Amino acid sequence: MKTLAILILSFLISFATKAADYESAMKQTIEEMYQSQEADKLESIAARFFRIGETEKDRWLPYYYSAYSYVSITYHLEDGEVIDKTLDKAQSMLDKAMALNPNESENHVLQGLIHSMRITNPMRGMKYSALSNEALEKAEKLNPENPRIWFCKAQNVFYTPAMFGGGAAKARPLYEKAAELFDTFDPQSEIWPQWGRELTESQLASIGEE
Amino acid sequence: MNLKLKSIILVFSFFTFLPSLLAQVVVSGHVTDKRTGEGLPGANVYVKDSYDGTITDKAGLYKLEIPDSGELTLIFSFVGYQSVEKSLAGAENVPIDVQLSESITSLNAVTITAGSFEAGDKKRAAVMDPMDIYTTAGSLGDIGTALKTLPGTQVAADDGRLLVRGGDASETRVLMDGVLAAKPYYSKVPDLPTRGRFSPSLFEGTFFSTGGYSAEFGQALSSVLVLESQDVAIEELTSVSLMSIGGELANTWVGNNRSFSATGGYFNFGPYNSLVKNHMDWEDHVEAFNGNVSYRQKGEKGSLFKFFVSGDYGGQSFFVPDGSGQELMIDETGGNVYVNSTYHRSLTDKTLMKGGASYTYDNQDFQAGIHNQKTGEWASEAKVKLISQLNSRLKLTYGGAWQKTSFDETYRQTESGFSVNATFSDDLYSAFSEAEWRLHPDIAFRPGLRFEYSTQSDEKVFSPRAAMAFAAGESTTFSLAWGHFFQTAQSDFLKYNRGVKMQKAEHFIMGLQTGSLATRLFRAEAYHKNYSDLITGIYNDFGEFAPTGNEGNGYAKGIDFFYRDKSLIDNLDFWISYSYVDSERKFMDYPEKVTPEFIAPHTFSLVAKQFVSPIRSQIGLTWMWNSGRPYHIPGDDTFMTHTSPNYSDLGANLSYLTSLFGQFTIVHLSVSNVLGRENVLGYRRVSLSGDAENSSLITIKPDVKQFIFLGVFISIN
Numbered sequence: 050m051k052t053l054a055i056l057i058l059s060f061l062i063s064f065a066t067k068a069a070d071y072e073s074a075m076k077q078t079i080e081e082m083y084q085s086q087e088a089d090k091l092e093s094i095a096a097r098f099f100r101i102g103e104t105e106k107d108r109w110l111p112y113y114y115s116a117y118s119y120v121s122i123t124y125h126l127e128d129g130e131v132i133d134k135t136l137d138k139a140q141s142m143l144d145k146a147m148a149l150n151p152n153e154s155e156n157h158v159l160q161g162l163i164h165s166m167r168i169t170n171p172m173r174g175m176k177y178s179a180l181s182n183e184a185l186e187k188a189e190k191l192n193p194e195n196p197r198i199w200f201c202k203a204q205n206v207f208y209t210p211a212m213f214g215g216g217a218a219k220a221r222p223l224y225e226k227a228a229e230l231f232d233t234f235d236p237q238s239e240i241w242p243q244w245g246r247e248l249t250e251s252q253l254a255s256i257g258e259e
Numbered sequence: 260m261n262l263k264l265k266s267i268i269l270v271f272s273f274f275t276f277l278p279s280l281l282a283q284v285v286v287s288g289h290v291t292d293k294r295t296g297e298g299l300p301g302a303n304v305y306v307k308d309s310y311d312g313t314i315t316d317k318a319g320l321y322k323l324e325i326p327d328s329g330e331l332t333l334i335f336s337f338v339g340y341q342s343v344e345k346s347l348a349g350a351e352n353v354p355i356d357v358q359l360s361e362s363i364t365s366l367n368a369v370t371i372t373a374g375s376f377e378a379g380d381k382k383r384a385a386v387m388d389p390m391d392i393y394t395t396a397g398s399l400g401d402i403g404t405a406l407k408t409l410p411g412t413q414v415a416a417d418d419g420r421l422l423v424r425g426g427d428a429s430e431t432r433v434l435m436d437g438v439l440a441a442k443p444y445y446s447k448v449p450d451l452p453t454r455g456r457f458s459p460s461l462f463e464g465t466f467f468s469t470g471g472y473s474a475e476f477g478q479a480l481s482s483v484l485v486l487e488s489q490d491v492a493i494e495e496l497t498s499v500s501l502m503s504i505g506g507e508l509a510n511t512w513v514g515n516n517r518s519f520s521a522t523g524g525y526f527n528f529g530p531y532n533s534l535v536k537n538h539m540d541w542e543d544h545v546e547a548f549n550g551n552v553s554y555r556q557k558g559e560k561g562s563l564f565k566f567f568v569s570g571d572y573g574g575q576s577f578f579v580p581d582g583s584g585q586e587l588m589i590d591e592t593g594g595n596v597y598v599n600s601t602y603h604r605s606l607t608d609k610t611l612m613k614g615g616a617s618y619t620y621d622n623q624d625f626q627a628g629i630h631n632q633k634t635g636e637w638a639s640e641a642k643v644k645l646i647s648q649l650n651s652r653l654k655l656t657y658g659g660a661w662q663k664t665s666f667d668e669t670y671r672q673t674e675s676g677f678s679v680n681a682t683f684s685d686d687l688y689s690a691f692s693e694a695e696w697r698l699h700p701d702i703a704f705r706p707g708l709r710f711e712y713s714t715q716s717d718e719k720v721f722s723p724r725a726a727m728a729f730a731a732g733e734s735t736t737f738s739l740a741w742g743h744f745f746q747t748a749q750s751d752f753l754k755y756n757r758g759v760k761m762q763k764a765e766h767f768i769m770g771l772q773t774g775s776l777a778t779r780l781f782r783a784e785a786y787h788k789n790y791s792d793l794i795t796g797i798y799n800d801f802g803e804f805a806p807t808g809n810e811g812n813g814y815a816k817g818i819d820f821f822y823r824d825k826s827l828i829d830n831l832d833f834w835i836s837y838s839y840v841d842s843e844r845k846f847m848d849y850p851e852k853v854t855p856e857f858i859a860p861h862t863f864s865l866v867a868k869q870f871v872s873p874i875r876s877q878i879g880l881t882w883m884w885n886s887g888r889p890y891h892i893p894g895d896d897t898f899m900t901h902t903s904p905n906y907s908d909l910g911a912n913l914s915y916l917t918s919l920f921g922q923f924t925i926v927h928l929s930v931s932n933v934l935g936r937e938n939v940l941g942y943r944r945v946s947l948s949g950d951a952e953n954s955s956l957i958t959i960k961p962d963v964k965q966f967i968f969l970g971v972f973i974s975i976n
Contacts, residue, residue: 070310074310092301092314093313093314096301096303096312096313096314097310097312099303099336100303100305100309100310100311100312101310103305103334103336104308104309104310129777130777130778133777137338137339138338141338141339170870171870171872171875171916175923175974179493179494180493182494183493183494213918213923214918214921214922214923
């Protein structure tokens with residue numbers, strides 16, 4: 050009896066340690082990701098998230114963050130072809146996250162972001178903005194309280210030329226809605242996605258100045 | 260502190276420090292692409308079931324420090340490649356070099372490119388984007404005209420259809436989603452170019468083969484053009500098109516996993532023709548109504564149902580010289596209905612079924628002077644295709660089709676009342692089977708066999724086909740293709756003689772493609788084609804061709820070059836095509852084997868497009884040039900010894916992105932023959948009374964010297 054108790058206890062401890070390892074590894078890597086400003090660094094972070102995902106197997110967040118890290122790389126790139134290749138990697142990671150949790154609003158938001166990042170020339174605008182909006186609509190159906198939906202919608206409108214129905218003035222109410230939801234949003238864990246808040250605030254500040 | 264506690268702390272701290280006390284193992288090495296031998300930057304190298312790992316640097320080199328905990332497994336992985344695992348026994352500091360091969364299913368696997376041109380988003384063999392069809396200057400949104408800037412095709416400004424590698428216009432078969440589109444062009448009247456029936460906006464991909472195509476396709480001696488229609492639309496959209504020659508209104512409704520769209524248009528060349536100088540003497544200008552509706556629905560297991568129906572009705576009349584100094588009035592009216600429906604679904608994990616059916620009804624009323632001809636043509640096809648991916652290396656495609664064509668024509672002489680009728684129909688059964696075998700990521704082999712049986716000519720034919728591709732380096736492919744191709748005689752011929760048999764061609768193709776569509780791409784192909792059993796005959800009293808047998812034969816051989824560059828100059832995209840063809844044949848009423856009238860030995864085209872951001876416009880130029888075509892002057896002792904002048908046309912276009920009433924709008928301006936050159940396309944023999952010695956020659960010129968097209972396309976969503 051005693052032996053069994055010890056066995057169960059040690060099993061629970063090892064399980065807890067493993068979970069704690071996961072949480073702490075994720076927390077540390079996420080922090081590094083938000084602070085990284087270089088493509089090389091972000092690429093190795095994306096790879097680390099992938100490794101965590103491959104080890105944990107059934108968790109979607111590592112793949113989600115791997116995809117998000119690849120998307121972050123594209124902010125530092127200019128060549129359309131390299132951007133496409135990097136987004137292909139992001140897409141393959143998101144596909145894994147999506148397969149594990151297809152009804153997670155955050156996954157669809159990230160899908161919308163990947164599509165809009167593919168608009169590297171004006172001729173692509175129509176196709177990918179339609180795809181991006183479609184993904185964001187899906188995300189909204191799953192959780193309309195997710196602030197990142199409104200942040201991405203705002204970004205899409207902000208970067209669409211005013212003559213095609215975009216521009217700062219039209220984006221403003223969307224940023225405001227995002228800002229409001231960021232205040233009330235309840236992340237399900239410490240490692241839940243957090244991105245979008247700072248940029249929402251800085252965009253609102255810069256629109257306000259104009 | 261007592262001794263016991265101390266020892267406990269000691270024991271604990273020993274365990275805590277244990278990992279760092281153990282020896283570290285340093286593993287390093289080089290990760291390379293198995294195919295190219297080049298380093299793979301950014302590949303993941305990590306210890307199985309742990310978070311420990313690293314990525315390779317720009318040269319593909321890595322260095323990984325791991326605690327020596329006995330046996331462990333290293334995984335090397337890279338997106339689009341097959342992962343490799345390596346066991347590590349212990350503290351051996353030896354370099355571990357790994358070669359990764361591309362996943363065979365990935366898009367980068369070697370593709371057979373011989374003879375084929377694809378326009379699609381993600382195909383390795385693609386040489387065009389779907390947008391190119393719109394933005395090629397001078398194409399006026401016509402699929403065929405845009406494809407004529409690719410090598411292997413003839414300019415043939417008096418035809419408008421696709422003439423490929425020494426073949427005439429009847430030798431190209433057009434399919435929509437894999438099933439027959441029997442009348443893809445508006446009806447053709449002599450000397451005037453015709454246009455494709457289908458708007459490029461209906462399609463998201465185009466597969467154009469100039470020879471050596473898969474056993475899936477038959478009844479084409481030279482070429483197949485497969486149009487892939489759009490999937491389920493994702494956005495509700497209303498579009499309004501206002502053009503200098505007419506207008507079109509379209510709307511798309513989107514539901515859950517389904518979409519429905521409807522388009523209606525009206526075209527009238529009258530106002531335009533009255534503004535510009537025209538070579539034609541019009542009675543009634545070209546006028547046409549058209550419309551189409553389509554429905555798409557996605558279902559379970561990736562199934563997709565598509566339904567499309569289109570119809571049009573229109574006519575034109577004009578005067579042409581009859582060759583004896585008199586004018587002859589040509590009056591043509593006609594209508595067409597086309598229905599196409601397809602269904603795809605997976606039957607098992609490994610087998611996909613594609614089924615489809617199409618129906619075409621075409622009605623023409625053609626009057627030339629006192630001659631009246633009413634023609635009705637029906638063509639339907641039902642086809643089933645199964646694709647089995649047996650394993651990652653072997654794919655089998657097999658299926659069958661039934662095609663029924665019927666023809667009913669009544670000729671009447673308006674003055675005498677003399678009339679004759681011709682009616683016949685043909686059932687053509689076919690079956691095919693093909694394997695695509697990837698012996699290696701670098702080698703693909705595609706043998707196939709096709710069987711066809713025509714009830715009309717009571718012939719059973721087998722056509723063997725084979726193609727092969729080898730990858731050499733990261734983006735270079737060598738391809739070879741060979742095959743036998745059969746085609747029954749066209750209806751226009753069969754009406755006078757139903758005894759003629761199928762015509763035959765044999766293709767040999769050797770090609771090289773290197774580079775990528777995103778940057779620069781080069782392709783060169785050499786081919787040889789043998790024609791046999793070509794239809795021979797005479798022109799009858801009505802000036803129409805009446806076959807007498809299959810006594811003809813011929814050959815076509817040549818070289819095609821294609822170069823496209825998007826990276827040389829920022830925002831500039833250009834391509835150059837050059838084709839050389841040497842072809843002779845004895846067919847129709849030719850007394851001997853000569854180069855036929857529709858062949859220009861040298862064809863050159865240059866297409867350039869530049870996006871100019873400050874004015875939000877794309878500016879395009881297209882230059883097409885071909886050397887003269889042969890012609891025969893009736894009465895000459897030797898046949899077909901003259902050559903027409905060279906042809907040259909420089910077209911320009913401008914697409915301006917803007918907004919009208921807050922809606923996305925494209926203004927499109929296109930001008931053909933900017934330099935105002937007087938082109939002579941060729942000369943046509945006209946037999947006055949079916950007597951070769953009494954015939955005369957008509958000069959064929961472009962219908963309009965210069966065409967100006969202005970269109971405003973508004974998208975409302």
